[in-house]
Amino acid sequence: MKRRSFLKTAAGAAALATPSVRRAEAQGAPTRNETLLLVQEYGPNSLDMQGIGSAQPVNGVSLNCYDTLIRFKRKEFAEGITVFDRDNYEPGLAESWQVASDGMSATFKLREAKFHSGRPVRAADVKWSMDRAVTIGGFATTQMAAGSLEKPEQFVALDDRTFRIDYLRRDKLTIPNLCVTIPFVIDSETAKANAGGDPLAKDYLKNNVAGSGAFKVESWKPGTETIYIRNEEWASGERPKLRRIIARDIPSPSTRRALIERGDADISYGLPPKDFKDLADGGKVRVAAVPVPNAIWYVALNSALAPFKDVRLRQAVAWAIPYEKIMQAALFGRGTPMWGGPQKIDTVGWPVPSHYSYNLEKAKALVAAATGGAGFSTSLVFDAGSATIAEPMAVLVQEALGAIGIKVELNKVPGANFRGELNKKTAPMVINRFGGWLDYADYFFFWNYHGNNSIFNVASYQDKELDVLIDGARFTQDPAEYATKVKAMLERGMDQIPMVPICQPYHDVAMQKYIGGYHYAPPREPDFRYLTKGA
Amino acid sequence: MRQVLLRLAAALPTLCGVVVVTFLLTRVLPGDTATYFAGPTASAEAIEQIRRELGLDLPLPEQFWRYVVALTKGDLGMSLTTGQPVRAEIATRLPASAELTLCALVLAIAIAMPLGVLAAVRQGSLIDHACRVLTTAGVSLPVFFTGLLLVYVFYFVLGWMPAPLGRLDAFATAPPQVSGFYLIDTLLAGDTGTFRAAAAQIVLPATTLALFALAPIARITRASMLAVLGSEFIRTARASGLSGPTVVITYALRNALLPVVTVLGMVFSFLLGANVLVEKVFAWPGIGSYAVEALIASDFAPVQGFVLTMAVLYVLLNLGIDLLNRAIDPRARHGA
Numbered sequence: 001m002k003r004r005s006f007l008k009t010a011a012g013a014a015a016l017a018t019p020s021v022r023r024a025e026a027q028g029a030p031t032r033n034e035t036l037l038l039v040q041e042y043g044p045n046s047l048d049m050q051g052i053g054s055a056q057p058v059n060g061v062s063l064n065c066y067d068t069l070i071r072f073k074r075k076e077f078a079e080g081i082t083v084f085d086r087d088n089y090e091p092g093l094a095e096s097w098q099v100a101s102d103g104m105s106a107t108f109k110l111r112e113a114k115f116h117s118g119r120p121v122r123a124a125d126v127k128w129s130m131d132r133a134v135t136i137g138g139f140a141t142t143q144m145a146a147g148s149l150e151k152p153e154q155f156v157a158l159d160d161r162t163f164r165i166d167y168l169r170r171d172k173l174t175i176p177n178l179c180v181t182i183p184f185v186i187d188s189e190t191a192k193a194n195a196g197g198d199p200l201a202k203d204y205l206k207n208n209v210a211g212s213g214a215f216k217v218e219s220w221k222p223g224t225e226t227i228y229i230r231n232e233e234w235a236s237g238e239r240p241k242l243r244r245i246i247a248r249d250i251p252s253p254s255t256r257r258a259l260i261e262r263g264d265a266d267i268s269y270g271l272p273p274k275d276f277k278d279l280a281d282g283g284k285v286r287v288a289a290v291p292v293p294n295a296i297w298y299v300a301l302n303s304a305l306a307p308f309k310d311v312r313l314r315q316a317v318a319w320a321i322p323y324e325k326i327m328q329a330a331l332f333g334r335g336t337p338m339w340g341g342p343q344k345i346d347t348v349g350w351p352v353p354s355h356y357s358y359n360l361e362k363a364k365a366l367v368a369a370a371t372g373g374a375g376f377s378t379s380l381v382f383d384a385g386s387a388t389i390a391e392p393m394a395v396l397v398q399e400a401l402g403a404i405g406i407k408v409e410l411n412k413v414p415g416a417n418f419r420g421e422l423n424k425k426t427a428p429m430v431i432n433r434f435g436g437w438l439d440y441a442d443y444f445f446f447w448n449y450h451g452n453n454s455i456f457n458v459a460s461y462q463d464k465e466l467d468v469l470i471d472g473a474r475f476t477q478d479p480a481e482y483a484t485k486v487k488a489m490l491e492r493g494m495d496q497i498p499m500v501p502i503c504q505p506y507h508d509v510a511m512q513k514y515i516g517g518y519h520y521a522p523p524r525e526p527d528f529r530y531l532t533k534g535a
Numbered sequence: 536m537r538q539v540l541l542r543l544a545a546a547l548p549t550l551c552g553v554v555v556v557t558f559l560l561t562r563v564l565p566g567d568t569a570t571y572f573a574g575p576t577a578s579a580e581a582i583e584q585i586r587r588e589l590g591l592d593l594p595l596p597e598q599f600w601r602y603v604v605a606l607t608k609g610d611l612g613m614s615l616t617t618g619q620p621v622r623a624e625i626a627t628r629l630p631a632s633a634e635l636t637l638c639a640l641v642l643a644i645a646i647a648m649p650l651g652v653l654a655a656v657r658q659g660s661l662i663d664h665a666c667r668v669l670t671t672a673g674v675s676l677p678v679f680f681t682g683l684l685l686v687y688v689f690y691f692v693l694g695w696m697p698a699p700l701g702r703l704d705a706f707a708t709a710p711p712q713v714s715g716f717y718l719i720d721t722l723l724a725g726d727t728g729t730f731r732a733a734a735a736q737i738v739l740p741a742t743t744l745a746l747f748a749l750a751p752i753a754r755i756t757r758a759s760m761l762a763v764l765g766s767e768f769i770r771t772a773r774a775s776g777l778s779g780p781t782v783v784i785t786y787a788l789r790n791a792l793l794p795v796v797t798v799l800g801m802v803f804s805f806l807l808g809a810n811v812l813v814e815k816v817f818a819w820p821g822i823g824s825y826a827v828e829a830l831i832a833s834d835f836a837p838v839q840g841f842v843l844t845m846a847v848l849y850v851l852l853n854l855g856i857d858l859l860n861r862a863i864d865p866r867a868r869h870g871a
Contacts, residue, residue: 032706035706037705039700045616045617045618046618052572052585053572053585053615053618055616137581137584138581138585141581206618207618221627221820222617222618222619222624223617223624223820223825223828224701224820225701225705246705246706248700248701248705248818249818250699250700250701250818251814251815251818251824252815252816252817252818254683254686254816255686255699255816255817255818258686258687258690258691258699259698259699259700261691262690262691262694262698264698264700265698414831415571415831415832417567417833419567419570419571420567420570420571423570423579
């Protein structure tokens with residue numbers, strides 16, 4: 001590609017001019033104290049989070065290299081750790097904003113800011129970026145739609161620095177959905193100029209950052225490392241303390257653990273729960289354990305097909321799962337239990353503990369009532385990609401259900417086939433994990449329990465009564481009505497139990513004790529803007 | 536020269552076969568590329584759209600035709616998992632694997648050949664038993680285990696070795712690419728500091744691989760030496776009063792080298808593609824882990840590119856070995 005051949009020529013030129021180049025670099029180069037070394041399993045496969053096929057780490061590029069109009073405020077979670085505040089927002093590229101009195105539009109005033117290219121940020125850029133997000137297809141378009149942002153006509157550039165979003169409907173998720181890693185603002189002129197005719201500049205943006213964010217990508221070697229360098233001209237927030245971030249891809253978790261324990265890496269992402277437990281117990285490094293908002297590990301029971309079409313059998317499974325054992329043997333305690341709660345739910349948050357717990361007598365009685373005590377065989381699917389946790393979980397479920405006469409065959413499916421398996425909607429039992437970026441109970445239920453039967457409704461659960469509650473909760477403007485509907489929705493979900501909650505997992509990150517300013521944002525990727533590195 | 540060209544021409548049908556078979560094999564693999572690539576929230580229409588964009592909805596013969604046409608232009612396709620052209624990625628990853636494998640092979644030869652020769656000369660002695668123990672241990676210990684053990688002892692506990700961060704320390708800069716071998720490129724650039732850093736990084740993974748490669752080389756050297764040492768021309772040489780070393784090195788070893796060189800070629804090509812686990816443990820950006828990652832994600836292009844590259848490499852390697860054999864043994868020149 002062009003970029004590559006450019007790099008090659010640049011490298012060749014550097015070879016010829018080595019001495020002078022090296023001296024130039026030495027002037028004011030970031031010191032080790034201003035440089036962060038992060039190790040992770042795998043890095044970004046693209047630099048464009050709106051693009052189709054972008055993997056999880058691409059969120060990190062969006063977070064650090066691009067700006068959004070507004071951001072979630074941060075709130076203290078524990079010492080040196082902040083998390084996002086779902087209900088409060090702070091200026092990003094927009095220095096102020098106003099929701100119209102009829103609640104059907106929002107107007108944003110842009111600040112004086114420059115893209116990495118030096119171009120000033122204009123409302124036309126914002127419009128181009130939003131239009132792109134709702135038309136590009138794939139995940140970006142789905143995520144935009146989650147906040148009722150669906151058509152380019154909704155986005156209006158009023159003048160250079162004023163931008164308006166017209167609502168399709170009053171949706172409480174519209175504003176929070178502007179703070180996630182999809183509606184980021186792209187330098188549209190630069191993108192179009194380099195796009196080679198593609199109106200969405202997909203290829204160019206996949207390989208190049210054209211943003212205004214706090215960091216620029218200095219070099220990107222997919223599968224090896226990504227290096228970020230601070231954008232000295234960043235206008236949308238306080239200047240980051242770190243000047244350079246080296247993110248290395250280290251596939252082996254044992255090696256990642258050794259690196260953080262020896263003190264060679266500053267931050268280590270994505271270790272198995274056992275390693276995080278050992279590190280947290282060892283006390284040499286700090287483990288930021290933030291329960292992933294809105295997320296649970298669960299066992300889904302296919303409610304559209306026999307045998308789990310029968311609610312009694314679903315309840316039987318919920319009473320037979322050895323929760324405590326799973327928590328210890330599969331998760332090593334790295335999560336919040338989601339069982340043994342009260343039957344009457346008095347919260348609008350999610351996740352909430354179910355009222356089930358390990359009770360073989362109740363489970364046996366329900367199986368006897370449903371099958372006349374004959375028992376039956378079924379199978380359980382889980383993703384080989386998350387086997388570290390899902391496999392011991394599956395084995396424990398298999399063993400426990402054997403005790404109530406349900407013979408379970410385990411089916412470990414490789415990552416590429418797992419989604420296909422979910423799409424088929426025929427698996428009787430599935431172990432999986434889900435969490436919504438937007439932390440609302442009705443949002444979780446919309447994806448996982450609603451009759452529209454999205455891929456995440458793994459149980460294929462269909463329930464008109466519940467759909468009415470979910471839709472009511474999503475679009476009501478009255479807080480009291482919202483609370484009543486959500487509570488009723490949660491109680492019905494727990495009673496009908498198409499998915500059995502097990503626990504809310506922690507998002508664990510191991511870091512040296514001198515690292516401060518750790519911030520947890522919805523896409524779970526590291527936010528370099530607030531991190532500090534003490535001596 | 537004519538011989539070489541003939542040999543290369545003879546390899547063409549093999550390569551064509553490889554192209555057809557890998558294409559078909561990747562198509563019958565379970566797993567749906569479009570679904571995987573579309574991401575978790577994709578609707579059925581989005582998946583169909585991607586299937587069309589990737590050309591996966593076309594009939595197989597047409598897909599194959601497109602693949603072959605691209606191939607003649609040197610285009611191996613795009614990797615979906617890393618989002619980069621396969622050719623560029625193989626071009627950066629193959630040297631990484633080759634450098635590691637060559638270092639390991641040199642190390643293994645340096646230890647295994649003298650060991651095998653000594654074991655054959657002093658059959659049944661202490662050194663023969665030591666050779667047996669070492670080779671058995673070498674093959675029976677899985678490479679990821681030896682790798683992790685070496686990391687634990689020499690990096691984690693003793694701290695003698697640098698962090699297993701891949702080909703270079705995080706704070707060093709890669710040398711300008713000439714050969715793709717860091718050990719050579721750093722010297723070409725006159726950068727001894729980076730050379731030392733790169734050399735330090737390669738010690739542990741190369742040792743791990745070398746331990747594994749020791750066994751076949753030492754065993755075959757020993758066996759082949761034993762056969763030669765028992766033959767009549769050696770008896771004649773000894774009877775003529777030639778000194779021990781002359782008999783062993785000049786007469787016996789040279790004749791024993793043929794099978795050893797053949798095995799070396801096998802070991803090299805095997806190590807090149809099969810050291811995935813070592814690459815994972817040491818975060819080595821090599822070609823083996825690239826292919827495996829792609830396979831798990833049902834990402835066709837890199838898998839096809841990998842198999843094809845390896846096939847070409849095999850053909851060239853076999854040719855090289857045959858030429859080497861001819862240089863070593865005049866009889867091989869007439870045999871063909």
